[in-house]
Amino acid sequence: MGNPTAERISRDEYFYGHKACAGCGGSLAVRAALKVLGQNAVSVLPAGCMSAVGFNFPQLCFSNNSIISTFAGTASMLTGIEAGLRAKGHTDFTAVGFAGDGGTADIGIQALSGAIDRNDNIIYICYDNEAYMNTGIQKSGLTPFGARTTTTPAGEHIHGNLRPKKNMFEIAAAHGIPYAATASIGYLPDFIKKVEKAAKIRGTKYIHVIAPCPTGWGIAPDQTVEIAKEVVDCGLWYLAEYENDSFTLNHKPKTFSSVEDYLKKQGRFRHLDAADLETIIQSRDKKWAFIEKNFSYR
Amino acid sequence: MKPYLREKTTFSASEVPQATAFEAGYLVSVNSGWRSIRPVIEPARCIGCEQCYLYCPDGVIAVQNGKAVIDYDFCKGCGICAKICKTGAVRMEAERE
Numbered sequence: 374m375g376n377p378t379a380e381r382i383s384r385d386e387y388f389y390g391h392k393a394c395a396g397c398g399g400s401l402a403v404r405a406a407l408k409v410l411g412q413n414a415v416s417v418l419p420a421g422c423m424s425a426v427g428f429n430f431p432q433l434c435f436s437n438n439s440i441i442s443t444f445a446g447t448a449s450m451l452t453g454i455e456a457g458l459r460a461k462g463h464t465d466f467t468a469v470g471f472a473g474d475g476g477t478a479d480i481g482i483q484a485l486s487g488a489i490d491r492n493d494n495i496i497y498i499c500y501d502n503e504a505y506m507n508t509g510i511q512k513s514g515l516t517p518f519g520a521r522t523t524t525t526p527a528g529e530h531i532h533g534n535l536r537p538k539k540n541m542f543e544i545a546a547a548h549g550i551p552y553a554a555t556a557s558i559g560y561l562p563d564f565i566k567k568v569e570k571a572a573k574i575r576g577t578k579y580i581h582v583i584a585p586c587p588t589g590w591g592i593a594p595d596q597t598v599e600i601a602k603e604v605v606d607c608g609l610w611y612l613a614e615y616e617n618d619s620f621t622l623n624h625k626p627k628t629f630s631s632v633e634d635y636l637k638k639q640g641r642f643r644h645l646d647a648a649d650l651e652t653i654i655q656s657r658d659k660k661w662a663f664i665e666k667n668f669s670y671r
Numbered sequence: 672m673k674p675y676l677r678e679k680t681t682f683s684a685s686e687v688p689q690a691t692a693f694e695a696g697y698l699v700s701v702n703s704g705w706r707s708i709r710p711v712i713e714p715a716r717c718i719g720c721e722q723c724y725l726y727c728p729d730g731v732i733a734v735q736n737g738k739a740v741i742d743y744d745f746c747k748g749c750g751i752c753a754k755i756c757k758t759g760a761v762r763m764e765a766e767r768e
Binding site: 391 | 695733
């Protein structure tokens, strides 16, 4: 009995023997994307979890050409790799970057914005685990409201992070990028389809994939995939695409599953009270009203 | 994939990385020591649907002859395969060694 998604991607492993924590969502995103792009992918990894776990000298876990960039320079290094290989006459390759949420939404945003502006032929994948996990769980621009991190601790008066999650998907789309998408490792076939699609489009492609971190989220290692599914099912994340100047929603939950259940499974949200929950549900409903109005759904 | 560490052959100095820029996929250590629990496949229940292969963060599961097989050298025992399996063919057991 064949699995249609497994049949479409490479049987070879390009990210193997890495030292990521057991149940790491980010490593699953990198592994799946490289199995789509294959041996000729040239990957760029800024300082962050995936470079820390992939290049433990002399353990070199990528089986394709890979390089570590500066924290801020994922997209600019992709630009250089693409231009360099093109200048040397190579045509059969994909320049792909894997940066975390901090490396994308905070530190690497100007390099990414510049690459999109130049419309360089690259794929930029942001694996979003919602904080700087590699350095010990500090808040990033993509940490959601209410999450406890080491820099936004939960106390009596302040309940974790006070700011909402930055909307990186629509920030990328606002550049008029050829292709941008959101995904979740809980819906892996959808993510794989989006990477396949991105590989066929010329110009800059941006994919934002939710990749839970058991260590930082306070969940068991075996919960990574189901929590990544649940965040979509409860409406706090959505699967969408942007191309040809318009937004498309790919998956519409019939009814949302409980936001409270999703949050209470995670150590980082355990301190939230009823008022915080109400704030989160209201912001979800506001987001979905925006989606209903501006996204098409097939 | 070149798991050099599992081929117990002799090697020359040129095959040993001297800088971080070296041949891709050069592995020198296993991850099996991280495990406190291990997945065990029950072949009778496995239908070869490849969900565990797809969702394994470490890529250590392959389906051979219609049944899932685990590379225990690199499995970290996260248990995602046991959760994702619809037929209950993956059982988590305590490591005994």
